[in-house]
Amino acid sequence: MLKLFIAVVSVILLYWVWHKKNQIFSKQNNKVDPFITTIEAIELQTFLDWDTPLSCLEGDGIRYGRQFKQKKPPDLPHEPGCRCIATKLFYTSNDVFQGTSPASTHKSALGDISSKDAFLLKSILHKIIADSEGEDFSDFLEQFELNNFSAEIRNQAISLAEQAFNAANSKC
Numbered sequence: 001m002l003k004l005f006i007a008v009v010s011v012i013l014l015y016w017v018w019h020k021k022n023q024i025f026s027k028q029n030n031k032v033d034p035f036i037t038t039i040e041a042i043e044l045q046t047f048l049d050w051d052t053p054l055s056c057l058e059g060d061g062i063r064y065g066r067q068f069k070q071k072k073p074p075d076l077p078h079e080p081g082c083r084c085i086a087t088k089l090f091y092t093s094n095d096v097f098q099g100t101s102p103a104s105t106h107k108s109a110l111g112d113i114s115s116k117d118a119f120l121l122k123s124i125l126h127k128i129i130a131d132s133e134g135e136d137f138s139d140f141l142e143q144f145e146l147n148n149f150s151a152e153i154r155n156q157a158i159s160l161a162e163q164a165f166n167a168a169n170s171k172c
């Protein structure tokens, strides 16, 4: 009888040890690498054109998400004429710290252009709407480093800006 009791106790003990061991191991496997985490974000991207509204130019490139200052993206469209899209992106914490963005091209009336071209085009379009009253187009352009545009889109970008400029200045 005592032998049977010892046998039963050791089986229970062995089972308990085996169970504990599994728990500890599964906890270790679930642990995420603490140095690189993936961050989910919504990024607004506007379509750059001569008639892109101001609120779209201002909203372009803003990221929303749990880890960002602004949690929820605004309802689209921003206003009539808005052609913004909200894209879901996954960053690693590394991308965020380095300031790199997974989106490397930008949609525009000139096709998909590089982020660098898009940035310059956007600043020109923004300035045209915000503050270009009563100026001459070529004087206005002097404040921008137009040579920073990629050669293949430079002329088209300038005529797009001119179209925006004429539209903005004929309104007032």
Ligand SMILES: [Zn+2]
Residues within 6 Å of the ligand: 046, 055, 056, 059, 077, 078, 079, 082, 083, 084
């Ligand atoms: Zn918009």
